[in-house]
Amino acid sequence: MAKKVAVIGAGVSGLVSLKCCVDEGLEPTCFERTEDIGGLWRFKENVEDGRASIYRSVITNTSKEMSCFSDFPMPEDFPNFLHNSKLLEYFRIFAKKFDLLKYIQFQTTVLHVKRRPDFSSSGQWEVVTQSGGKEQSAIFDAVMVCSGHHILPHMPLQSFPGIERFQGQYFHSRQYKRPAGFEGKRILVIGIGNSASDIAVELSKEAAQVFISTRKGSWVLSRISEDGYPWDSVFHTRFSTMLRNVLPRAIVTWMWEQQMNRWFNHENYGLQPQNKYLLKEPILNDDLPSRILYGAVKVKPRVTGLTETSAIFEDETVEEDIDVIVFATGYTFAFPFLEESLVKVEDNRVSLYKYMFPPQLEKATLACIGLIQPLGSIFPTVELQARWATRVFKGLCSLPTEKTMMEDIVTRNERRIDLFGTSQSQILQTNYVDYLDELASEIVYVSGKSRKHSSIFKKNKFLKGV
Numbered sequence: 001m002a003k004k005v006a007v008i009g010a011g012v013s014g015l016v017s018l019k020c021c022v023d024e025g026l027e028p029t030c031f032e033r034t035e036d037i038g039g040l041w042r043f044k045e046n047v048e049d050g051r052a053s054i055y056r057s058v059i060t061n062t063s064k065e066m067s068c069f070s071d072f073p074m075p076e077d078f079p080n081f082l083h084n085s086k087l088l089e090y091f092r093i094f095a096k097k098f099d100l101l102k103y104i105q106f107q108t109t110v111l112h113v114k115r116r117p118d119f120s121s122s123g124q125w126e127v128v129t130q131s132g133g134k135e136q137s138a139i140f141d142a143v144m145v146c147s148g149h150h151i152l153p154h155m156p157l158q159s160f161p162g163i164e165r166f167q168g169q170y171f172h173s174r175q176y177k178r179p180a181g182f183e184g185k186r187i188l189v190i191g192i193g194n195s196a197s198d199i200a201v202e203l204s205k206e207a208a209q210v211f212i213s214t215r216k217g218s219w220v221l222s223r224i225s226e227d228g229y230p231w232d233s234v235f236h237t238r239f240s241t242m243l244r245n246v247l248p249r250a251i252v253t254w255m256w257e258q259q260m261n262r263w264f265n266h267e268n269y270g271l272q273p274q275n276k277y278l279l280k281e282p283i284l285n286d287d288l289p290s291r292i293l294y295g296a297v298k299v300k301p302r303v304t305g306l307t308e309t310s311a312i313f314e315d316e317t318v319e320e321d322i323d324v325i326v327f328a329t330g331y332t333f334a335f336p337f338l339e340e341s342l343v344k345v346e347d348n349r350v351s352l353y354k355y356m357f358p359p360q361l362e363k364a365t366l367a368c369i370g371l372i373q374p375l376g377s378i379f380p381t382v383e384l385q386a387r388w389a390t391r392v393f394k395g396l397c398s399l400p401t402e403k404t405m406m407e408d409i410v411t412r413n414e415r416r417i418d419l420f421g422t423s424q425s426q427i428l429q430t431n432y433v434d435y436l437d438e439l440a441s442e443i444v445y446v447s448g449k450s451r452k453h454s455s456i457f458k459k460n461k462f463l464k465g466v
């Protein structure tokens with residue numbers, strides 16, 4: 001009998017998981033809390049609890065050439081970088097082409113995912129869902145957690161003394177939809193991620209003044225790279241990945257700095273990352289440097305305090321008459337429907353084997369898909385994750401022992417910190433081509449052999465795998 005798989009969420013991770021289940025002859029059921037597919041990429045005017053929320057102008061930061069699924073190129077007439085509505089259209093064509101909608105139960109929220117009493121022999125799960133006020137429970141042989149990680153806002157208000165006195169408006173970036181209503185205002189954006197810089201640039205066209213406050217600075221790349229090619233098709237070649245892996249670290253960081261500073265010298269713009277020895281993820285923004293040159297966006301250091309109307313910064317400068325503060329301070333994640341011990345974030349690391357499998361389970365029948373932040377597009381990454389997970393469920397691939405997996409989690413995390421740093425926003429950061437290679441090599445080797453392959457992988461110094 002075909003194994004039953006519960007897929008939680010019908011964003012991109014859920015959709016590709018459904019397809020992989022079908023490809024492997026598994027029997028999937030997808031539970032999606034909302035009324036439609038697309039997850040984060042389905043823009044809505046209102047902000048909903050428990051669901052990612054984006055601003056109207058979001059455009060992909062990874063090119064269509066590097067972001068499509070392996071067997072389903074994006075339509076010829078799609079531009080290289082996609083507006084969120086276009087990307088959603090791609091997911092719709094994908095879902096239609098592989099006939100995935102019939103597996104999805106919409107407006108159904110997963111409340112609990114529990115191990116069955118006989119889990120150690122059956123590996124089965126009880127999944128409790130809620131739909132229209134009615135609770136239901138069903139048994140599944142495996143579970144794919146695809147619920148996304150841009151849902152719970154991270155808003156460290158305790159680091160902003162005086163915020164309780166501040167009389168202007170303040171909110172998390174997930175509340176931001178469009179620049180209307182911010183005309184003539186003086187706005188402070190906190191953070192320098194992709195959302196922070198997008199929002200600062202967009203608002204600076206309407207506002208009286210925008211300030212962007214950054215503790216650590218960031219590399220900024222344009223989507224347009226050498227000879228006008230999309231940045232990721234130039235940056236993520238096999239050759240440059242190989243160079244980054246074989247050259248000594250000092251040379252790699254030097255090359256990285258040269259590459260990042262080719263467009264403009266970050267120091268002159270106040271954006272130079274504090275620790276330039278880290279290969280921290282660059283943000284993608286085509287307009288930020290010019291908005292800074294025009295004075296429409298001013299770069300400020302960390303905020304040390306707020307008063308009723310003003311902001312005080314680390315360099316002791318004060319900006320008066322601030323009307324609005326936007327906290328583009330990222331997200332934290334949680335899986336309220338899982339037993340707490342299954343997916344843990346402690347000591348600044350995620351307790352999952354290769355960001356997917358809880359190592360302590362007697363049976364590898366649960367996988368997280370998309371709980372990751374690769375240096376490149378997430379779409380091919382989640383595809384490979386889903387292909388591997390479904391093969392593990394089917395019994396074509398096996399996982400190593402708990403001890404080996406724990407060791408891998410610890411070493412991988414040390415390497416991650418060494419490369420990308422300890423900041424909260426970097427917990428899910430991975431390399432791109434290396435991680436994809438690693439997943440792909442798990443898939444190629446069938447059953448018993450996959451473990452043997454893992455040890456070959458360790459000896460191969462060209463695959464550093466983070």
Ligand SMILES: Cc1cc2nc3c(=O)[nH]c(=O)nc-3n(C[C@H](O)[C@H](O)[C@H](O)COP(=O)(O)OP(=O)(O)OC[C@H]3O[C@@H](n4cnc5c(N)ncnc54)[C@H](O)[C@@H]3O)c2cc1C
Nearest residue numbers: 009011012013033039040060061109110147148370377378
């Ligand atoms: C502003 C922004 C821009 C980005 N741009 C890019 C980009 O250009 N390129 C890139 O590669 N990545 C980008 N990302 C990363 C992003 O994480 C991925 O693009 C991708 O959308 C993640 O998809 P997902 O399916 O994992 O999660 P989501 O899209 O969040 O989907 C999760 C789904 O699960 C459902 N769900 C959640 N909990 C439950 C429950 N308990 N029961 C039932 N259903 C549930 C939700 O309703 C939702 O539909 C961006 C992220 C943000 C925030």
Ligand SMILES: *[C@@H]1O[C@H](CO)[C@@H](O)[C@H](O)[C@H]1NC(C)=O
Nearest residue numbers: 061194195373374375376377
């Ligand atoms: C694209 O932007 C999102 C949202 O800020 C971020 O999570 C992701 O890591 C970015 N991707 C790349 C390759 O920079």
